[in-house]
Amino acid sequence: MRRLLLAALVGLAMLPAGAALAQTPDLPGDCVVDENAVVQVLLLIDQSGSLARTDPDDQRLIGARAVIRSYASLADRVGRVEIQVAGFGQDYRPGEWIVLDEDSLGTALERVDAVGSVEDQLHTDYVYAMEGAAGAFAGSGATCQILFWFTDGEHDLDEDYLADGLERNYFPELVTPANVTEAEALMPGLICDAGGYADRLGAAGVSAQIMLLGTESQLDEASRRVLRGMGGDPSLQCGPGNGSFQSVDDASRLPYIMACASQVGAYQLTNVAPDANGALVVNEGVVDAGPAPYQLATEIRLITRGSAGSPPQLASTSLPDPSTTSDADSGMSVVLAHPVGASFAVEMSGVAEACVWVAAQAATPVVQSASPSVYQGEPAEFLVVAEGPHGRLEGEALGRIEVNSENGQVSAPDRTGWSIGVPTLPLAESFDVGVEMVSGPGLIQSVTQTFPLNEQINAPAVVTQPGPVSGEGLGPFAVDLEVDPRDGGELCLTEATSALTAANGEVINATAGFAGVDCVQMEAGPVQTVTMDLTLDRSGFAHQVIEIPTRSVPATSPDRAEEGLLAIDFEVTPRANPALVAVIVVGLMLLMLALLWAILYGVNRLIGRIPDPRRNRVRYAEFVAEVSPTEYGQLEISLAEPPVDSQFRLPRRTPSRLDAGNVRMQRVVSPIPWLPPYARIGIGRDIIGAHQGPGLPGRTVVTEGSYRGRARDSLGPLVVMGVSHTQLQRLAEGTSQKAPGVLLFDIRTARGADASRVAAEIINDSLGLIAAELTASNMVADMERTGEA
Template sequence: MTATRRAGALVLLVALLALLAPVAAGAAPGDGPRRQDDAPADGATDPFDRLAGCIGATGRLEVVLLVDESASLKETDPEDQRVAAARAALASLDRLRGTGPGGETQIDVLVSAFSYDFTPVGDWTVLDADTIGEVDDTIAGLAERDSSMDTDFYNALDGARQALAERTAEVGQGDGSEVCKAVLLFTDGNFGLGARTTPEAEEEFGTTKSYAPGVVLDSEEAAQEATAAGVTALCEPGGVADQVRSDRITLITVPLTESLGEGPRRLIEAITTGRGEERVCGDPDTDLPGAYLPAADTDELLRTFDLVASRIGGGSVAGEPARPTPCVDDPCDEGAVPFTVDPSFRRVHLFVGVAGEGGRLVLEPPEGDPLTLAPGEDTATDVDGIPVQATWVADEAVTVDLDVPTGGVGAGTWRAVLVADEDPGDATGVVQVVSFSAIVATLDPDSSLTYGEASTLRAEVTAREGDDVDPDISDATVTALITDPITGEETTLDLAPEGDAFAAEYTVPAEVTASALRVALRLDATTSGGAPLTSVSPATDLAVRRPAGYPQLAPARLELTSVTADGTAEGILVLVGPEEGEGCAWFEDLEVLEAPADAGALTLETQGVGRSDADCTEVAAPLEVPVEVTAADRADGTVSGYLRVQLARGAGDAPITTDVPLTFEMARGVDEAKRLVVAVGLLLGGLLLPLGLLVLINLLTTRFQVLDHVRAAQVPVAVDRTGRITRTDGTRRGLSLVDRDFHGLEDEGGHRRFTWGGLVFTARTPLNPFGEPYAAVAPAEGAADVSREGRRTDLALGLTGSWLFLLDPDATRAAADGGPVGEVHGQLVAFVARGPLAAQTTRLADDVGARLPTTARRLAGLAGIELAGPATP
């Protein structure tokens, strides 16, 4: 059976009870909050920490690879270092795909070039084992593109920004979460325009620039004038550089250092980070700076991007890279770099550059035999009980990953030893060590915020979900990054030790209007084995309570139902009156931050609450307010914005403005009215032809949601005669769905058929031309059979938010032991969208709890199983 219904009022009231709980007191404060317009702490605005936290929360990254193709590269980059760097970046992103800070990460890549304008090279591609080769070939082909005119950073970055905006609208999460976006820029760094001195150049490259009106590029003087105008338009307040940052795009720039003069170097660094030496571009104090990564040669570029992917993936860097002199013939201390494998680690990653004739790496464990890694020989084996994967990414560069098992296996001091056949002279290798810990700081669920009042935030150091390790650390510091989702403003807060936890007081500023603030935690510590540890937790929404006497509301973020065709997005906002005194509320309008261009005007409708201060509606008992948003036209994409609510109390004080973030998905769907009109017209000319055409239309449009965007879980459950649902996978605990239950479907099939969990899901087209497409479920070849009851199901082809129950008649009869059946056994299959799970699994659990007992008993009856008694709703 299926479920796509929104969460009920009960869940919202439970959320409100948590919101109304008293603020914890007695915490020893930290050093107090720092707004980002104060001097930030080291790493407070670190672009890699920011991306790691975002990816940990959303599980998705959109990346534009932006590669220079101007003619100046023939002199500044004759060895095509920009292409080597882009390919190294792609390999690092592919590694990140399976090892992000929150587990599996989906990465979408757009390869593009720029000179006089922004030019996509191909389409957006979801990285996987099948597509990585194609994308790498596309990047390799850019080596031939070095004959164009201009190096126009204005058009390049504006084009990349727009491409990311369109992609975000196309595949937006639809759950209010931030979409993680990055631009990787590879260039010789010279912003310059050329004079169009031939008719062919004028036709191919154009003679004007949008940022230099009235200037015709037909002379060197005009080109210099337009160049100056382009730099101004790029770097002025609110210009393209600031727009990239306001869109929360992380710009990572790789200049070809040896080709840059001082002026170009300062400009490109300022474009990337906001300020360079004696130069600014846009807001110099931006809290969203990019990363400027100069590298001297191709080997350094490989290491740089290996480090980029490790940092984005949540890795802790063990200091500066070591540069040992290789030993001759046999391992020695001079060529050795020790590193720690701690029981709290999930993985250790090494980037090693060998040197000298016959250069190679010898990996020495604390116990057992060493492993020798020679160039070109990729290896997968066990060393001292730890699985080791070695991949040569270049002739003299190898990456090594150690997947650390639980129980302390292989823990201790290892050595990476560089060895060569001959004396390398002055040549040195390089060893970079990065660890990935299972330990993270998490926000105490009792933490809360109150508008205008000092509140206490508490954090605990724990193992990540699914990891079983002891968080034995020392010298620990915890820093909270607090983000206003309405304005984007960020504040850092140092949490001080308090027993086994960390705590600090924080007062929500009076100018904050958001109904919740996003909080991410950074942990810096030393493990029991002496290794440095850094981890960034996924950001969570922390509701901001209004002071006593004011109404409260929930949820803090509205996730409306999706709209297909001409439908309406719907949701419920719950208002609760103050514990004492009188309070009232009214709604103002919807502020749209992002929407598909084709959607037209968006109209807000609410019921039961006034729309002005003159109609302030009294709030006493909990009040459910239906919220509906209707678009003027059909469109595909994501709508995001916020609903402004005014909350007032009876004492006559000024109302408090509260902005509730709001989001929903739009899909054009099939225009039923037009289809019927077409059908009527065709019926006038014949009967079979139009019916056949409608069947064909249904056949062409019968397809599952794109599997790249979906995760699925299969959980064995039992439903007893009272309607209680429990898991039967050995725990017999109540029904709950957690992150480790879900798996991605991107490699499991196509739009019409996929196989997962021993089941084959097929999208079926009904013969009735007016019937709805449906999904059929059958056991895969070689899998255990399931009951035929329910094989045809009304599982939504959209998948996300749907579930079905597969009856296991043998297990059900076995549980009865020959008597009447008291429990119905089977498999619960549930589907969610990629991204944060909490809201999705809550909706699923509510609907499964409400409908599964009746569904299970009905299927058991169809299978001829005698039941002991009726289920209690």
């Protein structure tokens, strides 16, 4: 059941996604895929009993179904596909020709199951097989005939089953064990000699695709000559050698090999292989290394095999909607993807072997005249551009396309196309420019464009083709035409409406006119600029050359006229909603500003974080200071209880806060990102006095409550002390007060008793500076209170 399911999936995967336009020609025998082709395929399947041993899981059925479906995918690209499924062993068991299409596909697959599952024939007789095949193709009128021959072994009339004798039409007696060697020896001659079956098949135009389940080296020489000779080795002199041969010694590889061998309507990429890790990458560069530019590829078929039980997986792809089918039993996966003419990559993993096929569509030449009107007996230049399945080809891709024309000299391509120069146009009513565009092997498109030739009747003429026009919405779009009035007259648009094909396949009608009318009157004079308007009936994405025929009538000879063809490279998009554009741009700006703000704010938080005292070996020590008024009204602060080194403690710290005894440092980061972050430092008293830094170069602060410091102040040396308003009043009354204080100190600078001494020195120095600052601020406060100047 799983194999049947896989076969169905493989077959489905082989079918093209839509009405196939791919014109890659590769069919066995170099048949051309076109709408007139009639393809006949004879699927000849071995039914010998040895299959029970060589292919016990019937893997050949999966492969044969893939063959059927592969050819069924051709049905909508050619006139007719006919298929016959026949079996052979000791006899040839013919089938019937079935016209293969979507409706008859099921019947053909049933036929495969019916024929392919039989393994009851006792012998393997190549002569009967080829005789039957030749008979099947006899009198065929098909343009393309293919014999897909599957066998699991050599030509063999098994002695074990010859006891009663075996009648052979090419041997005069019954074949018995006594004469079997003699009978078998006739086989190569009957098939390969002049006038043999191989010749007859070759003469009928049949191409043989031979699939051997087994090892070629184990074949006897006669069987090898037949299989390899018909399979494309002309040195073995067995038929025309227009076929192909493949052998596979592992039945589990049979579906993979048969699926690869039966691909039609595509070319194989030979430079593709998985790397040592089993990864397979197919991208535009890989496809471009094939015979055609990647912009022409319409379908990529990756047929890959991993190992039994572990089929390759599609790891990633940039192409939309790839179809993937895989089968665990045989370890085969098939991925179908459809390129869109741009860069792409398809990556698979777990790949042991792979064959990659590309279906491509030939580029179509589009011929335009360099000037709208061309004249008899004058030189002319014609421009050729290449339209691919995904739009116009430009740039380097053009260098891989060959353009031929018998009507003029073809230049090398520039970035947009080719030019064809014609030295002198004939004295005729029209001139045919035939162009053949070769995009790759078999990818050939030819067109013939007819241009009317005019006599010189001095009617108004457009001098040069207008430049590219682009715009949005419905128009009108102004197209400036350089018109030479000559003797004056009338310039008209004979077919004012042209059709554009939008990107979504819809048709957009473009109507041209001169201010609402089809004709413009011109007086004799110098070259003038005439504005033509283009108006669309609907909006859409389109980029195309639109052609508008013109007709000019001279004022001097109203009965005569000359014709021209305006070619306008026109690109249009729907009109963008300005409000939506504004919203998107504003949204983008807001996004960027938000990110910028986040960066600035985040950096401020990082910068403002409190340094880790543990990492910086910072400790704190609490002390008690004695504040005393002097007889001169100043304050004096001395260290009442100096700290000793054993009292040094590690502050508690988070990035936003540090607690060192009574001292608290709090990080403050403003949401306004250009305001720098700071640390608010307090000691829990009404008045805080602090000295930061090494002595005089440091900073002394005396203020109410807390002060703004830096986060790095926590690294010390920092001496902080606090007093209350009550204590200040008592100081004013002449009473000494004790005030708590804290020292933050880097203990790397001193150790042991030395640390105690250094700490005392730092505190004493700082307290002196704080006392001076406190005295000054106290005096100012007193003066403010008393109103003294």
